[in-house]
Amino acid sequence: MDFFERQEAAKRKTTVLTLYFLLALFFIICGVYLAIVVAWSLSVEKMANPWNPTFFLYVAAGVLTVILIGSLYKVIVLSKGGEKVAEMLGATPVDPNTKDPDERKLLNVVEEMGIASGIPVPRVYALQNEKGINALAAGLTPDSAVVAVTRGCMERLTRDELQGVVAHEFSHILNGDMRLNIRLMGIINGILVIAMIGRAILRGMSSKKSRSSGKKGGGGLPVLLLGLILVVVGYIGVFFGKLIKSGVSRQREFLADAAAVQFTRNPSGLTGALKKIAERKEGSRILDREAEEASHLFFANGLSKAFFRWLSTHPPIEERIRRIDPLFKVPFFREPTLEPGGEDLPTFMAPRQLTPDQIVSHVGNPQAEDLAFARKIMTDLHPLLSEAAHEPFGARALLYALLLDHDQEVRKKQIKTLESHADPAVMRHTLMLLPVVDVLGQGYRLPLVDLAIPALKSLSPNQYEVFRENVRHLVEADKGISLFEYVIQRILVHHLDPFFGERRPSRVKYHLFDQVQIECRELLSILAWHGNRDASAAHGAFLKGMNELAADKTFSILPQEECHLRLLDSALERLSEASPLLKKNILKSSVQCISADRMIRVQEVELIRAVADSLDCPIPPLSPGGAITP
Amino acid sequence: MAALLIVLGIVVIVVVACIVIYNSLITLRNRYKNAYSQIDVQLKRRYDLIPNLVETAKGYLKHERETLEAVIKARNQASAANQKAAASPGEPSAMQGVIGAEAALTGALGRFFALAEQYPDLKANQTMSQLMEELSSTENKVSFARQAYNDAVMAYNISREKFPNLLIAGPFGFQEAVLFEISAPEEREAVKVSF
Numbered sequence: 007m008d009f010f011e012r013q014e015a016a017k018r019k020t021t022v023l024t025l026y027f028l029l030a031l032f033f034i035i036c037g038v039y040l041a042i043v044v045a046w047s048l049s050v051e052k053m054a055n056p057w058n059p060t061f062f063l064y065v066a067a068g069v070l071t072v073i074l075i076g077s078l079y080k081v082i083v084l085s086k087g088g089e090k091v092a093e094m095l096g097a098t099p100v101d102p103n104t105k106d107p108d109e110r111k112l113l114n115v116v117e118e119m120g121i122a123s124g125i126p127v128p129r130v131y132a133l134q135n136e137k138g139i140n141a142l143a144a145g146l147t148p149d150s151a152v153v154a155v156t157r158g159c160m161e162r163l164t165r166d167e168l169q170g171v172v173a174h175e176f177s178h179i180l181n182g183d184m185r186l187n188i189r190l191m192g193i194i195n196g197i198l199v200i201a202m203i204g205r206a207i208l209r210g211m212s213s214k215k216s217r218s219s220g221k222k223g224g225g226g227l228p229v230l231l232l233g234l235i236l237v238v239v240g241y242i243g244v245f246f247g248k249l250i251k252s253g254v255s256r257q258r259e260f261l262a263d264a265a266a267v268q269f270t271r272n273p274s275g276l277t278g279a280l281k282k283i284a285e286r287k288e289g290s291r292i293l294d295r296e297a298e299e300a301s302h303l304f305f306a307n308g309l310s311k312a313f314f315r316w317l318s319t320h321p322p323i324e325e326r327i328r329r330i331d332p333l334f335k336v337p338f339f340r341e342p343t344l345e346p347g348g349e350d351l352p353t354f355m356a357p358r359q360l361t362p363d364q365i366v367s368h369v370g371n372p373q374a375e376d377l378a379f380a381r382k383i384m385t386d387l388h389p390l391l392s393e394a395a396h397e398p399f400g401a402r403a404l405l406y407a408l409l410l411d412h413d414q415e416v417r418k419k420q421i422k423t424l425e426s427h428a429d430p431a432v433m434r435h436t437l438m439l440l441p442v443v444d445v446l447g448q449g450y451r452l453p454l455v456d457l458a459i460p461a462l463k464s465l466s467p468n469q470y471e472v473f474r475e476n477v478r479h480l481v482e483a484d485k486g487i488s489l490f491e492y493v494i495q496r497i498l499v500h501h502l503d504p505f506f507g508e509r510r511p512s513r514v515k516y517h518l519f520d521q522v523q524i525e526c527r528e529l530l531s532i533l534a535w536h537g538n539r540d541a542s543a544a545h546g547a548f549l550k551g552m553n554e555l556a557a558d559k560t561f562s563i564l565p566q567e568e569c570h571l572r573l574l575d576s577a578l579e580r581l582s583e584a585s586p587l588l589k590k591n592i593l594k595s596s597v598q599c600i601s602a603d604r605m606i607r608v609q610e611v612e613l614i615r616a617v618a619d620s621l622d623c624p625i626p627p628l629s630p631g632g633a634i635t636p
Numbered sequence: 637m638a639a640l641l642i643v644l645g646i647v648v649i650v651v652v653a654c655i656v657i658y659n660s661l662i663t664l665r666n667r668y669k670n671a672y673s674q675i676d677v678q679l680k681r682r683y684d685l686i687p688n689l690v691e692t693a694k695g696y697l698k699h700e701r702e703t704l705e706a707v708i709k710a711r712n713q714a715s716a717a718n719q720k721a722a723a724s725p726g727e728p729s730a731m732q733g734v735i736g737a738e739a740a741l742t743g744a745l746g747r748f749f750a751l752a753e754q755y756p757d758l759k760a761n762q763t764m765s766q767l768m769e770e771l772s773s774t775e776n777k778v779s780f781a782r783q784a785y786n787d788a789v790m791a792y793n794i795s796r797e798k799f800p801n802l803l804i805a806g807p808f809g810f811q812e813a814v815l816f817e818i819s820a821p822e823e824r825e826a827v828k829v830s831f
Contacts, residue, residue, distance in 0.1 A: 071648065079655070093666060101674070398674065
């Protein structure tokens with residue numbers, strides 16, 4: 007199953023879950039009704055006919071309201087982004103400029119993986135008060151994802167083991183597990199609400215009891231009963247909740263383990279981490295109160311051992327270790343080195359010819375060589391650029407520098423526009439970074455943007471407004487801006503606007519080609535005109551792309567005058583709301599269009615990556631991209 | 637019966653609204669606290685640069701011990717004040733502490749640079765000019781981070797004082813947060829690092 011199929015499968019799973027949920031609702035309503043009837047009979051009067059349909063309906067209505075409100079509320083809160091989940095569990099953001107060596111190690115590992123997978127580096131959070139070894143990834147989409155790691159993880163795992171854990175989390179991100187998990191959390195919260203209310207009442211009762219010992223025993227009974235009922239019913243709910251969660255998550259944990267091993271090509275990293283968890287009784291325990299709700303999001307079991315094996319959200323650790331070790335059969339496995347960058351560059355790095363299928367199959371499917379390449383990027387990166395990317399002030403300047411066109415005429419206009427709008431300090435910084443940015447290999451530009459995104463997320467909303475405006479000015483400075491610079495701007499906006507609330511994250515609206523055929527035509531026309539000087543070549547490229555999407559229909563390329571960049575904006579906006587399988591075909595057709603001249607060059611691969619990014623399809627960096635002179 | 641249901645419905649809505657408001661206040665509060673950590677990072681850099689600056693200048697400013705010591709003293713005080721503020725960002729006494737200490741440090745640095753102007757050998761020293769460059773860049777970053785922090789504090793304070801939020805803020809102990817403002821007007825000019 008490739009990335010696109012996995013995304014579709016994840017969506018289907020949600021329907022099955024809803025069914026379980028409804029079943030649980032039914033049992034809870036019956037439970038509450040039964041409990042009330044029993045309590046009534048015991049305390050007030052024996053009921054002549056225990057079955058009362060109207061009363062049953064009232065009970066049902068009451069329970070449903072409570073549960074629905076609890077669920078809806080949580081789903082809304084959690085849909086605001088992965089940060090909410092992390093903060094709910096008490097995690098705090100890790101400063102990108104941290105001096106703490108453990109945190110630095112963690113950040114480097116996450117950055118490498120982000121670049122290797124082709125997604126913007128996720129913000130990293132730390133569960134500073136948790137000594138157990140555990141981690142989680144949360145967020146609805148890969149580019150709003152957040153990775154949280156416990157202090158125990160940072161302190162007790164080696165770099166390789168940490169990498170195994172983070173790779174596991176990344177595979178959850180790329181597989182679309184998170185969306186499912188967050189929906190689950192929302193739904194189950196509703197069920198848990200009842201137990202929480204019951205507990206609250208009992209706690210209130212027990213504190214009152216200790217004060218008025220025996221004086222008003224009779225008066226407090228109904229309330230006590232109510233609390234008891236709610237707790238019992240609530241625990242029925244928790245039971246079902248755990249059942250639902252565990253049904254989903256156990257299988258996915260095995261999958262994520264396997265994907266992590268494939269990604270890092272270092273099984274001893276992941277098994278090392280798992281073994282460290284197994285050797286201590288409280289190995290992966292999370293102490294925070296909210297852990298129950300998010301238990302299925304974690305890397306390993308965060309709660310005390312479940313009473314029944316099949317209620318546990320994670321497979322047993324021994325099983326997980328066993329599945330990795332004997333399973334691993336890769337013939338070219340080399341002993342893992344302790345220090346990254348100490349290994350020689352694999353020979354694949356010679357520029358290779360890529361077929362469109364290879365490119366599309368790489369989406370959401372990072373391999374060990376992508377990780378090695380990401381490490382190379384990180385070590386090659388000029389310290390000036392890396393420093394700038396890691397804090398908000400410099401990250402802005404870095405992005406401005408990246409958006410300056412290579413054409414001197416256009417660049418002059420852009421600098422002039424920027425000077426009149428931007429702060430002089432930022433201008434100076436931009437001009438200082440410019441010479442280094444200019445000699446940056448093509449394949450390094452997008453990873454740099456990925457690296458800078460977390461720092462840009464810590465801008466205040468007002469600062470982001472200003473930044474956004476300046477970015478817009480740079481793009482509009484002259485109509486002659488190159489396609490690549492333009493797409494960098496799109497990526498920026500695509501990842502940051504939803505974060506700052508200026509855009510809602512895209513939902514899937516279109517499943518058929520017919521619904522998006524206009525936009526596909528626009529996209530392919532623009533790509534065709536971009537790569538080809540003369541009309542016939544452009545036509546050829548366009549047709550090649552169109553063939554991939556709709557071999558039976560005939561479309562003609564749009565005239566060149568109509569192909570301005572604004573059109574690309576609106577086309578990509580709409581296409582980002584297509585279903586995963588449709589996107590796969592759109593991407594394939596784009597690759598066909600660009601590769602019409604037989605060989606796919608570095609610049610073209612980067613353009614594909616940029617277009618794919620706008621469609622929320624993460625492609626790892628596919629080429630070494632040329633040397634940088636530091 | 638219908639009346640009871642309506643009342644129940646209203647109660648439920650009110651409770652949910654309270655929870656929503658409470659959580660949004662928590663979010664805004666976390667945001668400004670996190671924003672302070674950006675300031676913290678840049679200030680720490682500044683505090684790290686200053687001893688190097690003084691060391692480099694020592695050789696040239698042999699007879700100006702007082703000025704140099706004043707800078708180091710002000711730097712240490714600012715560093716301590718910053719640590720307090722980082723532990724409880726936005727809290728009035730901690731913020732006043734760091735604002736005051738930073739102002740004192742800026743003053744001491746200003747006097748130091750004024751003095752250094754008079755020593756052409758020092759001006760020519762390469763390490764010196766590198767450090768000055770870094771200091772200047774750090775100043776920019778500090779002011780940028782301060783801007784972000786102040787934005788976050790404003791958003792929190794406004795939310796806290798709005799109706800109906802103020803009904804929740806009071807009982808649940810949401811205190812007003814203090815902006816990181818430069819205290820005296822003459823210090824508003826960034827330390828002139830020009831040679």
